[in-house]
Amino acid sequence: QSVLTQPPSVSGAPGQRVTVSCTGSSSNIGAAYDVQWYQQLPGTVPKLLIYGNSNRPSGVPDRFSGSKSGTSASLAITGLQAEDEADYYCQSYDSSLSAVVFGGGTKLTVL
């Protein structure tokens, strides 16, 4: 059972917009710790997609955006493309556990 809760799967057609939610608590996201998002394409190493809740590292398309409100965060992907099919993980820090925590991951299927 992950400290951060994500839906197991989401799907969308090419060109559509999808969102992935990440729900935490008052000891992690709600305590103002930043949320990061990672993309893991099949068989590859995780890649940082969003840091500091809403910042994109250099090279990440602006189709990807992050937001945070209260004890939750969201990753939005617009203009969905077949190459976006991957697992997506949210990550933050939990003060009660004194640990970095990950969500369980969400598998994005492009229909």
Next chain:
Amino acid sequence: QVQLVQSGAEVKKPGASVKVSCKASGYTFTSYYMHWVRQAPGQGLEWMGIINPSGGSTSYAQKFQGRVTMTRDTSTSAVYMELSSLRSEDTAVYYCASPKRASGYSLDYWGQGTLVTVSS
């Protein structure tokens, strides 16, 4: 450019220990903490702990307390993760990962991963 290069795959018997290395290059080794994350087959990412390459201080996830030891060698810019009393559930790909910024917990750079297989 920043590179994290890990040691090769390992096969271990239950009860044994494994030591995985991660050699960093392309930045000042002592400037950024190093994290260890693992991923069991078909499962999600699991944070194991962190080491400060500058002073060697560590912090481990509660789940691994007593079984994991993280160390560093500043002369070779390498960090090590040793996991003892291995069981089948420890079969996973183990990653080292480091941030690009001095603050926060983003993992910007990742090693290629080391597959550890625990089997009798």
